[in-house]
Amino acid sequence: MKVSAMNCHxxxxxxxxxxxxxxxxxxxxxxxxxxxxxxxxxYQQYLDVQILKDLEKKYxxxxxxxxxxxxxxxxxxxxxxxxxxxVRVYNYFKNAIDVASQIKANHVVVTxxxxxxxxxxxxxxxxSANMMRKLAEYAKKxxxxxxxxxxxxxxxxxxxxxxxxxxxLERVNHDNLKICLDLGAMAKAEETINEYxxxxxxxxxxxxxxxxxxxxxLAWGDGSRNMFNxxxxxxxxxxxxxxSFEIVNQRYFEEPWIADEKSIKLFNEWSESYENK
Numbered sequence: 050m051k052v053s054a055m056n057c058h059x060x061x062x063x064x065x066x067x068x069x070x071x072x073x074x075x076x077x078x079x080x081x082x083x084x085x086x087x088x089x090x091x092y093q094q095y096l097d098v099q100i101l102k103d104l105e106k107k108y109x110x111x112x113x114x115x116x117x118x119x120x121x122x123x124x125x126x127x128x129x130x131x132x133x134x135x136v137r138v139y140n141y142f143k144n145a146i147d148v149a150s151q152i153k154a155n156h157v158v159v160t161x162x163x164x165x166x167x168x169x170x171x172x173x174x175x176x177s178a179n180m181m182r183k184l185a186e187y188a189k190k191x192x193x194x195x196x197x198x199x200x201x202x203x204x205x206x207x208x209x210x211x212x213x214x215x216x217x218l219e220r221v222n223h224d225n226l227k228i229c230l231d232l233g234a235m236a237k238a239e240e241t242i243n244e245y246x247x248x249x250x251x252x253x254x255x256x257x258x259x260x261x262x263x264x265x266x267l268a269w270g271d272g273s274r275n276m277f278n279x280x281x282x283x284x285x286x287x288x289x290x291x292x293s294f295e296i297v298n299q300r301y302f303e304e305p306w307i308a309d310e311k312s313i314k315l316f317n318e319w320s321e322s323y324e325n326k
Contacts, residue, residue, distance in 0.1 A: 052258070052292045057084070071108070081115050090148065115148055145157050146184070156229075170206060185225040195227065196254055197214065197218075253290070259272075296312070
């Protein structure tokens with residue numbers, strides 16, 4: 050297992066600041082959240098990928114995945130209702146896939162999108178699955194995996210749990226759609242790492258790995274989760290993907306590098322203890 054930093058809590062710093070501090074804290078990998086203050090991406094355009102390649106080379110840090118903005122009120126809703134909006138959403142995620150492909154990343158993180166609370170949920174799920182299927186096919190041609198994570202009920206009512214994810218994968222029915230295990234959504238659903246692996250096994254190819262009370266996108270040590278127990282569970286199931294520290298809470302905005310330092314320090318302590326067993 051390898052850890053990667055994410056730039057969500059660096060929103061008041063430059064992308065160069067993020068890469069510099071990731072390197073300083075000992076990270077070899079990062080997952081890029083496409084916050085517009087760092088790397089602009091929409092349905093018509095995206096910044097020159099050479100910006101990312103130059104940062105990778107400058108700091109010897111590899112971008113392993115792209116995490117596009119896609120939750121309400123962002124316009125990039127996988128379950129978009131109007132037809133013109135669906136064209137924009139498809140092109141938005143297509144651009145994210147193209148960026149991932151050009152920098153030789155591994156995956157793009159996706160979600161089901163969200164439904165209006167006044168509409169039929171089944172119709173929104175069908176729209177979402179149809180969009181996801183088209184994007185999974187495009188991503189496959191680009192050698193990029195789509196990794197879907199569950200969302201918390203305050204974000205979307207479409208896919209919140211293991212059973213929701215299982216049903217959604219069956220609905221999409223495409224072999225290029227895999228699972229991103231998000232510990233926050235998992236905790237909110239009162240589910241466990243073991244239950245995720247019992248259901249999805251090798252389909253789990255990525256993990257948003259954060260502490261919480263039980264949720265909150267916190268640095269490790271600031272919540273109620275036990276990192277060592279979680280890592281032991283992941284190891285038991287043979288997980289070999291990346292663990293991204295998706296730290297978002299605003300308490301870290303002024304000094305985001307401290308949250309990363311705390312988290313990777315704990316991970317390194319586990320690694321050392323595991324090797325000495």
